[in-house]
Amino acid sequence: xxxxxxxxxxxxxxxxxxxxxxxxxxxxxxKPRKFKQTSASIRASTEFGLxxxxxxxxxxxxxxxxxxxxxxxxxxxxxLVYRGIRGSLSGSVGRRDLHDADLDSIIGMDFNIKSRxxxxxxxxxxxxxxxxxxISVFMGALNAKTDIRVPLSISKAVxxxxxxxxxxxxxxxKEYYEYLEVRDVEVRKYGQLEAQEIRFEIQxxxxxxxxxxxxxxxxxxxxMEEGYVLLNSKEFSPCAIIAAYAAEEPGEFPSGPVxxxxxxxxxxxxxxxxxxxxxxxxxxxxxxxxxxKTTKPATTATKQRAKEDKDKAYFQVGKRVSxxxxx
Numbered sequence: 001x002x003x004x005x006x007x008x009x010x011x012x013x014x015x016x017x018x019x020x021x022x023x024x025x026x027x028x029x030x031k032p033r034k035f036k037q038t039s040a041s042i043r044a045s046t047e048f049g050l051x052x053x054x055x056x057x058x059x060x061x062x063x064x065x066x067x068x069x070x071x072x073x074x075x076x077x078x079x080l081v082y083r084g085i086r087g088s089l090s091g092s093v094g095r096r097d098l099h100d101a102d103l104d105s106i107i108g109m110d111f112n113i114k115s116r117x118x119x120x121x122x123x124x125x126x127x128x129x130x131x132x133x134x135i136s137v138f139m140g141a142l143n144a145k146t147d148i149r150v151p152l153s154i155s156k157a158v159x160x161x162x163x164x165x166x167x168x169x170x171x172x173x174k175e176y177y178e179y180l181e182v183r184d185v186e187v188r189k190y191g192q193l194e195a196q197e198i199r200f201e202i203q204x205x206x207x208x209x210x211x212x213x214x215x216x217x218x219x220x221x222x223x224m225e226e227g228y229v230l231l232n233s234k235e236f237s238p239c240a241i242i243a244a245y246a247a248e249e250p251g252e253f254p255s256g257p258v259x260x261x262x263x264x265x266x267x268x269x270x271x272x273x274x275x276x277x278x279x280x281x282x283x284x285x286x287x288x289x290x291x292x293k294t295t296k297p298a299t300t301a302t303k304q305r306a307k308e309d310k311d312k313a314y315f316q317v318g319k320r321v322s323x324x325x326x327x
Contacts, residue, residue, distance in 0.1 A: 051082035084106055
């Protein structure tokens with residue numbers, strides 16, 4: 001039964017209609033009802049769910065780099081991952097993940113759209129990878145006074161900037177990610193830097209999908225022992241993914257829950273390796289089980305139709321048939 005609350009809002013149900021309040025609006029909507037999903041809709045919902053949990057892993061992994069994200073980063077990152085997976089040329093719907101995806105959709109992903117990296121840091125950056133898998137960033141000459149743009153609210157307080165490049169390796173089939181390497185470039189508020197190469201020395205594992213981010217940190221100098229205070233906030237915390245590389249050997253989809261086992265090389269840097277808490281592989285396994293359940297009855301029905309067609313073959317159209325009891 002619908003009632004009017006003390007703010008004049010109608011709340012509750014009246015027949016097939018639900019009334020609810022949101023801020024200063026009274027919203028009317030139909031009651032939720034059950035409906036039978038088709039196999040295509042189940043595959044599509046599974047793939048979107050996989051995209052959502054994949055994007056959550058990426059956001060969690062890069063949290064130390066972006067520090068503050070905007071309120072729409074969740075939906076935006078999910079859509080970009082979903083677009084990349086749907087753009088896959090190597091995997092089929094319900095049997096593909098980010099390792100099959102078109103990673104171009106992820107490059108340029110901003111974690112805080114209130115301070116887009118392309119607008120804040122106006123300097124050229126080119127990323128290359130050599131034959132051994134090592135990554136280099138070639139950054140153009142920088143004049144901090146003109147090439148870095150910060151809000152007026154912190155511009156006077158800034159003493160120096162730190163441009164941070166963070167490289168992370170992901171394996172969604174083995175359900176782990178690894179903080180590979182961080183490279184920092186510092187410049188004073190009115191300082192200048194010549195063009196330079198920022199080289200990452202680590203050679204990633206062949207099973208790792210690589211993502212590289214760049215973030216800008218602004219600091220104010222103080223008389224405290226630490227010397228500097230970070231000025232980044234929800235309104236200013238630029239960070240974006242500027243490169244992504246597919247894994248050379250991502251491995252097969254797991255047939256059951258993953259118990260992450262570190263290789264001998266990984267054991268020496270185990271503190272940098274993290275379990276994803278990733279649900280994508282479970283969603284794909286559930287989808288496969290549903291597929292098996294739907295195909296078995298279909299096989300029975302196919303056999304039944306074949307038997308009926310065989311019986312009908314004795315009564316062909318246009319052929320005279322005798323029903324005489326004579327032998």
